[in-house]
Amino acid sequence: MIRQETAETLALQALGWLAANDELLPVFLGSTGASVDDLRKGAGDPEFLGSVLDFILMDDQWVIAFCTDAGLAFDLPARARAALPGGMQEHWT
Template sequence: MTPDLIALQALAWIMSDTPRAERFLAMTGHSADSLRSAIADPSNLAAVINFLENYEPDLIACAEHMGINPMDLVSARHILDGSKNEEGYIC
């Protein structure tokens, strides 16, 4: 699964719960409309995963829902924000 697909699935999970979705929108400063228009930006996708990283129970629950390891989410964020490449090397 590609990093952007991981982030999009994580976003769908976040948005499936109203209180969590409201917290995400408040913390990122996005509205639903602005998020839709900015979703292709890797930095916004990285922010989705960063949001989960800031509350470990959500990170773990999201990973379980997606059937992946929580570290897969973290690795995807590193690739999306440019701190590591797809081979895992620090950029």
């Protein structure tokens, strides 16, 4: 289990990676309705950081690209997401 502080740090890394990605950033902004100013404001909000990880986790290639660039294990974004507000997965079995 990852502590929330560690998850927030990883999500901030993801936000920085996303902000520097000229192709993916407009997709994130368009799909969330966020503005560039919202990115700055949201950097301190654990719920917003969770939404950044949710977005990246939507596509395996995005996860691979982020983790490769950041030197992280591929499972860390999902583990970090689980430690942020709203990140607990429901198990129905």
